[in-house]
Amino acid sequence: MTGSAVVVPLAPRLQPGRFLVPDVARGVAIMAMLVAHAGPIMAQQPAATLFLQGQLNDVASPLFATTMGAAAAIVLAKAGTASAQRTVIVQNVIRGAILVLLGLLLATWGSWIAIVLSFLGIVLAIGTPLVLLGTRALIAVLAAVLVIGAPLNELMLAATGPLITVGERTPASFLLEWLFLSPHYRVTNLLPWFLFGALLFRIRFGGRRAGWILLALSVPAWWLGPLWRVATGEEFSPSGSYLDTLHDAGLVLGVLGVIMLLASLRGRRTAAVVRAVFLPFEAIGSLSLSLYVFQVAVVGWMSANGIRFGTTDPVAWVVLVIGVPIVGILWWRFVGKGPIEWLIGVLSGRYRLRRPVRVGSEP
Known part of the structure; x- marks a missing residue:
């Protein structure tokens, strides 16, 4: 007697019990990236929206790195045993390598986007083992990278900058660009945000008090740059400088503070409204890598x-700012996990393919 075949789907649906704050923050980061990347095709716009676009451009990458650090901390905590945590580290190193390769691939698609995935891949590989440090040690490493990052970038640019501008590119020149020399992103400036995200997990992404603290810190951090430029006459702060990092801190802490405060609100009606506001961000945040790749493909096609x-x-x-998120929300609603997240999970060993299971009686 022959039995029928039951095929277990390859793409698992989203699992319950995810932390709300990092998912929403990741969704905000993706929306900020979309607005920033759509900016070049809205050259004629009012000064107010141009200013907002600039702020969203500045907050996107550090906020995304923060959520990556939070995710690494969550997975390591769930792993529990030292052996399982070592497995997570190996998986994240593999995932980091895949992100580097994916970033190199996306850079060939003809878009005007400065691809950040290679930078984030290195941050993931370097940062995940550091998440296992004690809280004081983790804070010390974060502070050390913040202090030495800006002068180290300048030193490496003076010493090795021609390697990325003169002659044929080599693996060493790409690595130096990702670590120190890129005018857009650098590992030295993204790694502190990754570690900060891991620290946020240790307070379970705070609450009302933590939200107010982050908001209180964000205001002077954001304003210090403009005040310094007014006092000194400087026109701008170079990317990766102390003032630029403070500016990013003002934006990231402000966004996280608002999310934490909203998430801490109580009351049935209030909670329902907050949930409705958060839901689209949570949706696109849970498949952020897939949406990132999709938007690069759309921009490449446009170009x-x-x-x-x-x-x-x-x-x-x-199409970019509204259409791409709608595609992501519909995928999240009717399919579940993003295809790039699923594929990277399979390649890194985090997810396992299940063979079709045949159900039937023995002959």
Whole structure:
């Protein structure tokens, strides 16, 4: 007697019990990236929206790195035993390597986006073992990287900068660019945010008090840069400098503070409203890598079809800023886990493919 075959789906649906704050923050980071990446096709816009676009551009990557650190801390905590934690570290090193390769691939797709995945991949590989440090040691490492990051970037740029601008690119030149020399992102400036995300997990992403503290810190951090420029006459703060990091801190702490405060609100009606506001961010945050790859593909297609950097195309802007998130929300609602998240999970050993299970009686 022959039995019927039951196939277990390859893409598992989202699991319950996720932490709300990092998922929402990750969704905010993705939305900020989309607005920033759509900016070049809205060259003609009011000064107010141009200013907002600049702030969203600045907050996106450090906020995303913060959520990566939080995710690493969550997975390591769930692992429990030392052996299981070592497995998580190996898996994240593999995931980091995949992100580096994926970043290199996306850079060939013809978009105007400065791809951040290679930088984040190295941060993930370096940062995950550090998450196992005690709280005081983790704070000390975070502070040390913050202090030495800016002068080290300048020193390495003076010493090795020509390696990324003169002659044929080599693996060493790419590594130096990712670590110190890129004008857009650097591991030295993203790693502290990764470690900060791990620290946030240790207070379980705070609550009302932590939210107010972060907001109180964000205001002077954000304002110090403009005040310094007014006092000194400087036009801007170089990317990766102390003032630039303070500016990013003001934005990241402000966003996290608001999310924590909203998440701490009680009352049936209030909680329902907050949940409705959070839901789309939670949705796109849970499949952020897939949406990142998707938006690069969309921008590459736009660029290949005449929608270029520096033009003004409101329809293309709407496609990127509204259309891409809607695709992500619908995927999250009807499918579940993002395809890139699932694929990286399989390749790193975090997820295992299940073979079809045949159900039936023995002959």
